[in-house]
Amino acid sequence: MQGTSEYQPRTGIERWIDSRMPLPRLMYDSFIAYPIPRNLNYSYAFGAILSLVLVVQILTGVVLAMHYAANSAIAFNSVEQIMRDVNYGWLLRYMHANGSSMFFIAVYIHMFRGLYYGSYKAPREIQWILGVILFLLMMATAFMGYVLPWGQMSFWGATVITNLFSAIPLVGEGITHWLWGGFAVGNPTLNRFFSLHYLLPFMIVGVVILHVWAFHVTGQTNPTGVEPKSRSDVVPFTPHATMKDAVAMVAFALFFAWFLFYLPNYLGHPDNYTLANPLVTPPHIVPEWYFLPFYAILRAIPSKLGGVIAMFASIIVLFFLPWLDRSKVQSAAYRPLYRIFFWIFVVNVICLGYFGAKPPEGWYVLATQLLTAYYFVHFLIIFPLLGYIEKPRPRPTSITEAVLSKHKSGGGGTPAEAAASPERRG
Amino acid sequence: MSANTYPTTVPDSAAAPDPHSSEPSRRDFFVIATGAAAVVAVAGLAWPFIDQMNPDASALALASIDVDISAMEAGQSITVMWRGKPVFIRYRTPEEVEAAKNTPLSDLKDPIARNDNLDSNAPATDENRAAPGREEFLVMVGICTHLGCVPMGEAGDYNGWFCPCHGSVYDTAGRIRHGPAPENMLIPTTAFSDDNTITIG
Amino acid sequence: MRDGTATKIMTTMLKSITRLSAAGVLVLAGLSVAAAQQDAPAAPESPEAKPEETALPHFPLEEPEEMEWSFAGPFGKFDQQQLQRGFQVYREVCSACHSMKLVPFRALGWEGGPHFSEEEVEALAAEYQIQDGPDDTGEMFERPGRPSDYFPAPFPNDEAARYANGGAVPPDMSVLAKARGVERGFPQFLIDIFTTYQEGGPDYIHALLTGYEDEAPEGVTVLPGQYYNPHYMYAAALAMPPPLFEDLVEYAQNQDDDPNNDVPQTVDQYSRDVAAFLMWAAEPHMEARKSMGFTVIAFLLVFCGLVYYVKRKVWANVEH
Numbered sequence: 001m002q003g004t005s006e007y008q009p010r011t012g013i014e015r016w017i018d019s020r021m022p023l024p025r026l027m028y029d030s031f032i033a034y035p036i037p038r039n040l041n042y043s044y045a046f047g048a049i050l051s052l053v054l055v056v057q058i059l060t061g062v063v064l065a066m067h068y069a070a071n072s073a074i075a076f077n078s079v080e081q082i083m084r085d086v087n088y089g090w091l092l093r094y095m096h097a098n099g100s101s102m103f104f105i106a107v108y109i110h111m112f113r114g115l116y117y118g119s120y121k122a123p124r125e126i127q128w129i130l131g132v133i134l135f136l137l138m139m140a141t142a143f144m145g146y147v148l149p150w151g152q153m154s155f156w157g158a159t160v161i162t163n164l165f166s167a168i169p170l171v172g173e174g175i176t177h178w179l180w181g182g183f184a185v186g187n188p189t190l191n192r193f194f195s196l197h198y199l200l201p202f203m204i205v206g207v208v209i210l211h212v213w214a215f216h217v218t219g220q221t222n223p224t225g226v227e228p229k230s231r232s233d234v235v236p237f238t239p240h241a242t243m244k245d246a247v248a249m250v251a252f253a254l255f256f257a258w259f260l261f262y263l264p265n266y267l268g269h270p271d272n273y274t275l276a277n278p279l280v281t282p283p284h285i286v287p288e289w290y291f292l293p294f295y296a297i298l299r300a301i302p303s304k305l306g307g308v309i310a311m312f313a314s315i316i317v318l319f320f321l322p323w324l325d326r327s328k329v330q331s332a333a334y335r336p337l338y339r340i341f342f343w344i345f346v347v348n349v350i351c352l353g354y355f356g357a358k359p360p361e362g363w364y365v366l367a368t369q370l371l372t373a374y375y376f377v378h379f380l381i382i383f384p385l386l387g388y389i390e391k392p393r394p395r396p397t398s399i400t401e402a403v404l405s406k407h408k409s410g411g412g413g414t415p416a417e418a419a420a421s422p423e424r425r426g
Numbered sequence: 427m428s429a430n431t432y433p434t435t436v437p438d439s440a441a442a443p444d445p446h447s448s449e450p451s452r453r454d455f456f457v458i459a460t461g462a463a464a465v466v467a468v469a470g471l472a473w474p475f476i477d478q479m480n481p482d483a484s485a486l487a488l489a490s491i492d493v494d495i496s497a498m499e500a501g502q503s504i505t506v507m508w509r510g511k512p513v514f515i516r517y518r519t520p521e522e523v524e525a526a527k528n529t530p531l532s533d534l535k536d537p538i539a540r541n542d543n544l545d546s547n548a549p550a551t552d553e554n555r556a557a558p559g560r561e562e563f564l565v566m567v568g569i570c571t572h573l574g575c576v577p578m579g580e581a582g583d584y585n586g587w588f589c590p591c592h593g594s595v596y597d598t599a600g601r602i603r604h605g606p607a608p609e610n611m612l613i614p615t616t617a618f619s620d621d622n623t624i625t626i627g
Numbered sequence: 628m629r630d631g632t633a634t635k636i637m638t639t640m641l642k643s644i645t646r647l648s649a650a651g652v653l654v655l656a657g658l659s660v661a662a663a664q665q666d667a668p669a670a671p672e673s674p675e676a677k678p679e680e681t682a683l684p685h686f687p688l689e690e691p692e693e694m695e696w697s698f699a700g701p702f703g704k705f706d707q708q709q710l711q712r713g714f715q716v717y718r719e720v721c722s723a724c725h726s727m728k729l730v731p732f733r734a735l736g737w738e739g740g741p742h743f744s745e746e747e748v749e750a751l752a753a754e755y756q757i758q759d760g761p762d763d764t765g766e767m768f769e770r771p772g773r774p775s776d777y778f779p780a781p782f783p784n785d786e787a788a789r790y791a792n793g794g795a796v797p798p799d800m801s802v803l804a805k806a807r808g809v810e811r812g813f814p815q816f817l818i819d820i821f822t823t824y825q826e827g828g829p830d831y832i833h834a835l836l837t838g839y840e841d842e843a844p845e846g847v848t849v850l851p852g853q854y855y856n857p858h859y860m861y862a863a864a865l866a867m868p869p870p871l872f873e874d875l876v877e878y879a880q881n882q883d884d885d886p887n888n889d890v891p892q893t894v895d896q897y898s899r900d901v902a903a904f905l906m907w908a909a910e911p912h913m914e915a916r917k918s919m920g921f922t923v924i925a926f927l928l929v930f931c932g933l934v935y936y937v938k939r940k941v942w943a944n945v946e947h
Contacts, residue, residue, distance in 0.1 A: 038947045063478055080729045080802065083912070085483040088474035090912045091919070235945055243938035250931045257927060261920025262701050262823040265805055270828070273806035273909070274798070283686075283861060354813070403946050456940075460933040467930060487733045487775040494763075 045248030151272030225330030296356030326387025490627030691834030713904025
């Protein structure tokens, strides 16, 4: 990157540092001079929002670990001690608990943005795969974090999820015992989950750095899907993206604050305020909302191993997305058919989530199975097929052309774009 | 292909002076106000993260303790725990009280009583160190004022306390006589709830 | 390489088309089945008419009524008098069987709670005998409570509690108001986001305490030692007998000469008061949280406006 760097050390100290460890140069090139497409809308701000939430989660988590006791005898009480006695403990704990939900809200929007604008396509396959790895790490971290308060849902969530591994033929039982450190979820399980829950976020930070590095090499996608070609297609990261991301982050903080201060238990489950009891399973156990679509897929298959495979497959399939999509066109803005299927898929995932929270009985079971089937049809059949049967709309030759024609025709663009960029200037 | 090959200065960007804005001072005001608000936000968010490390409500509420001294005899001393710290209760012999009383204030390294029951500048006489109304009893937080070790009793040049960590020597009223410790050992809030019970805290 | 991929894709395509049409048929079939079964989930409203093949009846049989709580909403505050009354109900009735282990006496003096004076808290604490020790001889002993002590449990352990209560352990009440709540269903759960509904616990507690019925409807079997209550979350009947009846608790508030602040001594009133008290016990810093929320949200709104203004200025000359 040295060859293309715009960084000019001004003072002697800057020159001294630059010739030894050019960290200021890296920062300058990555977050100040870095050129971004001028037509990014607010759906592109969720990467910045995710970074903010990650920082909040790590800071609150480190602080909560100063008061939390990872011992099954006192874990529940130590959380209540945080809520009652620790100075601002209630604030920090609610920030952390609701922060995980905010993390997933932001990551789902970020992922759907990627799906809509074809952010996974060449040359950004590695970037996308790193993103799926981040998603998996997040899920593992969130799951283990949910176990720590040692309530009924913690205990039974841990039991159900670790039992997934018992579906593996031959070694399954051995693996679950190894995960538990015993013959059931217990104190050793809680201890190791706490250790890993503290470790994984730092691995997430590491992969995030790779994820950001990757798009600083390939450049960002943009709503047209046409790569920047000239200097009129781009603007410098600072102040343009910085300020736009700042608006999005503050707006998201408002949304977060609404839940944090007025609905702190809305996204949780009442049963987790009951101390874990290994003798009684709550009558209706559900995972946290962000796992519901995958939980629905797990339950849709009336076979233990089959359900587990389907659930893991539903995430693994994302790794192959860059090769399943055969379309030459990147952005859904110019793919009339894909756009329809994209929104059907969004509704499909939301419905899966809804049925994941319902008891598995009556017509819910069949509905879940159909939705599960469609989930895989979408990726394995519709995606490859569309590349052959879809007739894309004409694409602009450059970002500049797209932007200028949009303004000449007094708006235009797709409804999605209009919704995503309400700041349209007059 | 690297996206970094594009020049970074964009002629029509707002980095250049804004031709539509006739009041640059107004714009500066909002930029400064935004920056200031960001500073306020960060500072406001930082405080809970700092304050959470202060003693919590349960630690602040830690109660006083009652100690039964009916079984104690002259020359004996016991150690009880109060707020996680050792408290020495010494039933001093008349000779020990006498020795402490006869020490002139000018011989003391720290002439302040360091007694939570008294003014912060009360002199370190034996009367101001001994338990209220019962001069044979000395009730004192058993922590060396040097670096927090627990001194050994009935030891040292004055047969008071001797800190094994760095050699501070205290007399029979718990006053520092020589060694690196700067202050007399602390007397906590103490009261006799009856003849045989001392309430600490 | 390229050819291999193409062949594979062709095969996939053929398979896909078959499967897609199969899926289409399935969807249609599913919809018709769903339509046919539409009426099934409504059955619990009339338990006696429940078809036998339904796996599990849905509890509670009746949804709790939504009450007016002084502490609901973004500006909600606890009614201090109500919390003191609710505490009296807990102390004189509930605490015979229910522990409240996580709540210390000192909390009764906190602002945003019952807010008893320091002397009152000390006197209240001293009414309880607290086990302490071991003493010098290694024996445990009892002493009057101090503000830093926690509410003592009525039973030494769960086994004793279960033995004394017909096989059911009375749940600890420290966080009970957050540990209970009836599922809200669609679309109510979305509306709740805007109304900031977080009172499912107290609503449920009030409904349960006022919901006992002497006669179970036909078709509902109530075992001996169980009491029919259509508001109970987990079954049609529970092991707790109706704990409240009229004039059971002589409210301290009603003892003065001023009749203007008298409250009725009814089951409904006791239930409201104790539900409010339990909400406080579960969430003692609720008032601090809501008032901080107002400051933070007001600040963020202004901040958002400022940042947005600066952002527009920055982008003013870039068409995008």
